[in-house]
Amino acid sequence: MIEFTLWDILRNLLLATRWTALLSLVAFAGGASVGVLILVLRISSRPALHTFAKGYIVLFQGTPLLMQLFLMFFGLPALGLRIEPWTAAALGLTFFASAYLAEIWRSGVDAMPRGQWDAGASLGLSQVQQLRLVILPQAFVITRAPMVGFLVQLIKSTALTSIIGFPELLRTANAINNATFEPFKVYGFVALIFFALCYPLTRYARRLQARDRRLA
């Protein structure tokens, strides 16, 4: 048996943290891109598009993320696509994030006074331009606090991808634990590393929220 010093354990966990961070960023960026699309459908006046987006959001917010990951991991190969844990994790978290971000931004769009659209229209902007140039930039700004809050949730959610075999922080911890039999230390460190990633963001979200409240 190989001897693991405390530093060996911590070093390997910190190396794996890179994957947790990378997956969080990819899922947030991907989720933002798909999320804007879902948002546009959600606020569309066409009933079919509107209903589709609503159903999409209910589906992703009303089922466990673990099931969504399993469906990606087992479902895509059934469609004939070869899939690695990395792709299933990134795609699964992207769709998951898109539903939440679309819903967060919709609350921002809803908070815009009617006059903002009208002012855009009176400048001769088309409906799409009003949304792109007037409404969305402001909606993004006023929803920064819940967006950062969701990023914290997303970082924590990456731990679930260990179950489908993506070698992020928790999966690496399971492997180290199997070699060292020191679960208290190993999982304790994992919790502390996640805390170090998430707590500053939680603080930042709270600061943003306090600022928004002062301005409101």
Add this chain to the structure above:
Amino acid sequence: MDAPAFGWLQAATGAILSGAAMTLTLIAVTTVAGTLISILAAAGQRSGVGWLAAAITGYVELIRNTPFLVQLFFIYFGLPGIGIRLDPLAAAILAMTLNMAAYTTEIVGAGLDAVSPGQREAARALGLRPAQVFIRVVLPQALKIIFPALTSQIVIMMLESAVVSQIAVPELTFEADMLQARTFRAFETYFVVTLVYLGLSIGVRRALIWVGRRTLAVDGA
């Protein structure tokens, strides 16, 4: 690629139902225990006792900034390292309750802060003791205010509980894992079970709104 097949479903109904029943039991126990703890914790945060408030805030922040799955593994795999051994069901209930309580402490606390101080003063003026003021006057009003947020948190926790399958608690996801190993129909199995979860989350939300309307006269939602 073969076409999706659901022939296994009929024989699997019992397993799916028993898994769903376990999922509902877990969330029911967690909701009751978690809410009770969070009422004490939120009151403790506002007690004016410095060390107590700091300890509760530390617990809330620690739980809210780490993944539930890590908390579960720490409790189930990590605690035996210091001599605390729990069976899977006890570990799952403990992890879910501690997690739930951290989130609902924030929610209950916000509700307590939202009850106007005049209510407390009026109740005191009527001669109620401080404990009576809290239980009979402040708490019911706070619960009414936070009921929608509490409902959302309960549904979120129920969906998160899918990961306790990883320590072999025979709830819905665990039954799905067993089924797909038997049927080799992973996609179809998880598809059906995902729909069951969707039904559960819609059903639990509706049931809670109904209960809220009946017992606390919560309106809307």
